[in-house]
Amino acid sequence: MHKCNICGKEMNTVEDINLKGFVIHGWRCECGNEHSDPNDVDNIVKYFKALKKGVEATVYKSGNSISIRLVEA
Numbered sequence: 001m002h003k004c005n006i007c008g009k010e011m012n013t014v015e016d017i018n019l020k021g022f023v024i025h026g027w028r029c030e031c032g033n034e035h036s037d038p039n040d041v042d043n044i045v046k047y048f049k050a051l052k053k054g055v056e057a058t059v060y061k062s063g064n065s066i067s068i069r070l071v072e073a
């Protein structure tokens with residue numbers, strides 16, 4: 001159960017939150033408020049950091065969350 005920090009209602013689990021082109025898991029409230037799964041956000045951030053460093057990385061779905069795989073050069 002995930003409560004909205006704006007209106008206090010229970011948020012619905014969704015699988016369609018768009019973050020920088022990736023569709024991730026999170027919660028959405030009737031009031032329009034959205035929370036992204038912090039673990040998924042972490043992994044997307046790691047992915048972009050890896051790309052910046054020139055490390056090859058791929059994003060894949062693991063259950064209903066996102067994981068990344070780094071390919072060391």
Ligand SMILES: [Zn+2]
Pocket residue numbers: 004005006007008009029030031032033
């Ligand atoms: Zn709300």
